[in-house]
Amino acid sequence: MVTGDASYIKKMNRSLIMKHILQEGMISRAELSKATALTRATISAQVSDLLDEELLIEKNMEYNLVGRKPIMLSIHAEAGYALGIDLEFGRVTFAVANLQGSIVATDTIPLESTLYEDILNLLLTSIRSYQERYASCRYGIVGIVIGVHGLVSTEEVIHYIPSFDWHDVALKNDLEKTLGVVVHLENNANLSAFAERTFFHHETDNLLCVTLYSGIGLGMMINHAFFRGQDGFAGEIGHMIIVPDGHPCSCGNKGCWEKYASEASVFGQLRADKHGAAVTYEQIDRWLKEGDTEVHEAMKTYIYYLSIGLNNIINIYNPEIIVLDSELLRLYPNSLGEIRQHMHSRISHYREMELSATGKQSCVLGACALAIQKFLQVPTLNLRQG
Numbered sequence: 001m002v003t004g005d006a007s008y009i010k011k012m013n014r015s016l017i018m019k020h021i022l023q024e025g026m027i028s029r030a031e032l033s034k035a036t037a038l039t040r041a042t043i044s045a046q047v048s049d050l051l052d053e054e055l056l057i058e059k060n061m062e063y064n065l066v067g068r069k070p071i072m073l074s075i076h077a078e079a080g081y082a083l084g085i086d087l088e089f090g091r092v093t094f095a096v097a098n099l100q101g102s103i104v105a106t107d108t109i110p111l112e113s114t115l116y117e118d119i120l121n122l123l124l125t126s127i128r129s130y131q132e133r134y135a136s137c138r139y140g141i142v143g144i145v146i147g148v149h150g151l152v153s154t155e156e157v158i159h160y161i162p163s164f165d166w167h168d169v170a171l172k173n174d175l176e177k178t179l180g181v182v183v184h185l186e187n188n189a190n191l192s193a194f195a196e197r198t199f200f201h202h203e204t205d206n207l208l209c210v211t212l213y214s215g216i217g218l219g220m221m222i223n224h225a226f227f228r229g230q231d232g233f234a235g236e237i238g239h240m241i242i243v244p245d246g247h248p249c250s251c252g253n254k255g256c257w258e259k260y261a262s263e264a265s266v267f268g269q270l271r272a273d274k275h276g277a278a279v280t281y282e283q284i285d286r287w288l289k290e291g292d293t294e295v296h297e298a299m300k301t302y303i304y305y306l307s308i309g310l311n312n313i314i315n316i317y318n319p320e321i322i323v324l325d326s327e328l329l330r331l332y333p334n335s336l337g338e339i340r341q342h343m344h345s346r347i348s349h350y351r352e353m354e355l356s357a358t359g360k361q362s363c364v365l366g367a368c369a370l371a372i373q374k375f376l377q378v379p380t381l382n383l384r385q386g
Contacts, residue, residue, distance in 0.1 A: 010046075011377075013036075013038055013042060013046055014046055014049075014050070014377075015377055015378050015379060016036050016038070017032060017036060017038070017043065017046050017047070017050075018050075018055075018075075018376050018377075018378050019378045019379065019380060019381075019382070020032060020035045020036055021056070021073055021074065021075055022075060022100070022376070022378065022381065022382060022383060023202065023382040023383075025074060025100075025384055026059065026061075026072040026073065026074045027072065027073055027074075028070045028071065028072055028073070029043050029044065029047060029071070029073065030070075032047075032073065047073060054076055054079050054138045055075065055076055055079055055099075055376075056073050056074065056075065056076055057073075057074055057075075057076045058071050058072070058073060059071070059072045059073075059074060060072075074100075075099050075100050076099065076138075077098040077099050077100040077102065078098055078099075078137055079099055079137060079138045079139055080098075080099055080134075080137060080138060080139030080140060080141070080142035080375065081096050081097065081098055081099075081104070081134045081137065081140070081141055081142065082096070082097045082098075082099070082141070082142055082143050082144075082145075082367075082368040082369075082371035082372045082375070083095075083096055083127065083130050083141050083143070083144045083145075083367075083368070083371065084096075084097065084145055084147070084191075084363075084364040084365065084366070084367025084368035084369075084370075084371065085123070085144070085145070085146040085147065085364065085367060086146075086147045086188065086363040086364045086367065087119070087123075087146055087147060087148055087149070088147075088149045088163075088188070088214075089111070089114075089149065089163035089164065089214060090110065090111055091108050091109065091110050091111055092108070092109050092111060092119070092122065092123070092126075093106065093107070093108045093109075093363075093364050094106065094107045094108075094109075094126060094130070094364070095361070095364035095365065095367070095368055096130060096134070096368070097365075097368035097369070097371075097372065099142070099372060099375075099376070100383065100384070101198070101199065101368065101369055101372060101383035101384070103361075103365070103368070106364070107126075109122065109126070114163070114164040114165065114166075116164075116166060116169060116171075119164075120171065120174055120175070123146075123171075123175060124175065124178055124179065127141075127144060127175070127179060128179070131179075131181075139375075141181075142371060142372070142375040143182070143184070143370075143371030143372070143374050143375050144175075144181065144182070144183045144184070144371060145183075145184045145185075145186060145191070145367035145368070145370045145371045146171070146183065146184070146185050146186070146367065147186060147187070147188040147191045147363040147364065147366070147367050148161060148171075148185055148186070148187060148188060149161060149163065149187075149188045149214070149215075149217075150162060150163075150164075150166070150187075151187075151232070151233045151236070152185050152186060152187050152232055153231055153232040153233070154228060154231060154232040155232075156172045156184060156185040156186075157169070157170055157172070157173075157185075158170075158171055158185065159231075159232075159233065162215075162250055162251075163214065171185060172184070172185050184370065184371070184374070186226075186366075186367070186370065187217065187219070187232075187235060188211065188217060188219075188363045189209060189210075189211045189217030189218055189219035189235055190219040190220070190226050190228075190235065190366075191219065191362070191363045191364075191365075191366030191367050191370065192209045192211050192217075192219050192323075192325055192356070192362035192363050192366055193207055193208065193209035193219025193220060193221045193226075193323070193366070194219070194221065194226070194366040194369060194370055195358060195362045195363075195365040195366035195369060196209050196221075196321075196323045196356065196358075196362065196366075197221045197224075198366070198369040198373075198381050198382065198383050199358075199365070199369070199383055199384070200357060201321055202382040204221075204320045204321050205222075205223050205224060205320065206221065206222055206223070206317070206318075206319050206320045206321070207220075207221040207319060207320065207321045207322075207323065208220055208221075208313065208317060208319040208321070208322045208323070209221075209322075209323045209324075209325060209356070209362070210237070210310070210313070210322065210323070210324050210325065211325045211326075211362075212261070212262055212263055212306070212324065212325060212326040212328075212329075213262065213263050213264070213325075213326070213327075213360070214262065214263070214264050215238045215258045215262050215264065216237055216238030216257055216258040216261060216262050216309070217235055217236070217237070217238060218235040218236075218237040218313065219235060220234065220235060220317070224379070224380045237257065237309070237313060238256060238257050238258030238262065239251045239253065239256045239257070239258070240256065240257045240309060240312060241253060241254070241255045241256060241257075242255060242256075242257045242260065242261075242305065242308050242309055242312075243255035243259075243260065246259065246260070247259040247260070257305070257308075257309045260301075260302075260305035261302060261305040261306040261308075261309055263326060263327065263328050265302070266298055266299070266302045266328060267279050269298050269301075270284070270294070270295065270298055273294045273298065274294070281327055281328070281331065284328065284331060285331050288331060288332060288333075299328065299332050299335075300338070302328065303329075303332075303335065303338050303339055303342070304342065306339065307339050307342030307343065308342075310322070310339065310343070310353075311342075311343060311345060314343075314349065314350050315345065318349055318350070319350050319351075320350070320351045320352070321350070321351060321352045321353075321354070322350050322352070322353045322354075323353075323354055323355070323356050324336075324339075324353070324354070324355055324356065325355075325356040325359065325360075325362055326355070326356075327359060327360070329355055330355055330359070335355070336353060336354070336355065339353070340353070369381060369383060
């Protein structure tokens with residue numbers, strides 16, 4: 001036997017047990033043995049360790065039949081907390097989730113500066129505050145994951161954030177050096193895809209999530225893992241050219257998809273059409289309900305260009321599920337129906353297309369979930385939303 005085999009098998013069994021308990025919410029030892037195909041002795045030994053570590057708790061279920069009441073196992077939700085952070089232009093959003101993935105606290109702080117030192121200090125102050133707030137529980141803050149609206153390398157270095165004009169910034173290293181804890185950085189669209197996979201689509205191996213707010217990002221979960229590309233920069237699908245020699249883009253090209261099919265492009269068009277009037281989601285909702293012709297035409301144009309890019313993505317990746325994260329699509333009646341009407345290709349294949357159920361919270365929700373997965377060391381994480 002190779003040295004370390006026994007400890008490796010024990011670690012794999014532990015991971016398998018935690019995965020099933022997380023997925024079921026509550027489960028008995030007998031059911032856990034059937035679900036994992038592990039012996040009852042193995043289950044008993046592993047569960048004993050996890051109870052000692054306060055990662056599991058036991059609950060007596062109400063039982064009206066003859067015999068012993070079943071003792072159910074569940075994750076000890078309050079043993080520790082995950083901190084997810086969405087760092088975007090104009091604001092930073094914090095969310096704290098317990099170990100079952102339920103959000104217990106959120107906070108949004110406006111950003112009045114894009115200077116690196118200012119934002120670094122804000123993050124340090126806020127993270128320390130959360131660490132102090134949850135220090136009394138067994139494991140405190142178990143992980144910190146930050147969603148970045150830009151290019152993040154495989155080494156978790158920020159290569160470029162257009163809205164901040166940051167280039168090659170070692171935010172992870174600077175935070176870890178000061179805080180003395182591990183911090184992870186991930187692209188925001190990847191975290192949105194991770195949230196969709198973790199909370200809503202447990203059975204899929206291949207999921208794409210298209211985020212459509214200030215720009216367009218593509219988060220890709222392929223075989224339960226992120227697809228990042230060679231350097232970590234895969235998914236910058238907003239800079240796919242769909243109109244040759246079209247509108248100029250900050251990336252240096254012309255005719256990029258996000259210049260025509262991001263929510264920012266719709267807001268810009270409506271501000272021009274409405275001669276500088278305040279344009280908000282609430283106002284767009286009112287205009288749509290009132291039957292405003294300009295707004296309906298702007299939405300139809302948005303959906304038309306969105307469909308062009310989606311056709312391309314689907315043909316390239318052949319996803320099982322494609323999730324669209326757009327508040328405007330949620331406001332517009334039959335948005336998915338109109339998108340599907342533009343899908344004419346006989347070779348374009350996907351199984352499901354739907355709107356995100358979490359919207360703009362998907363990034364911090366995915367960040368919390370990723371922190372939980374890393375702490376509990378499970379290969380795939382299936383959580384129940386809420």
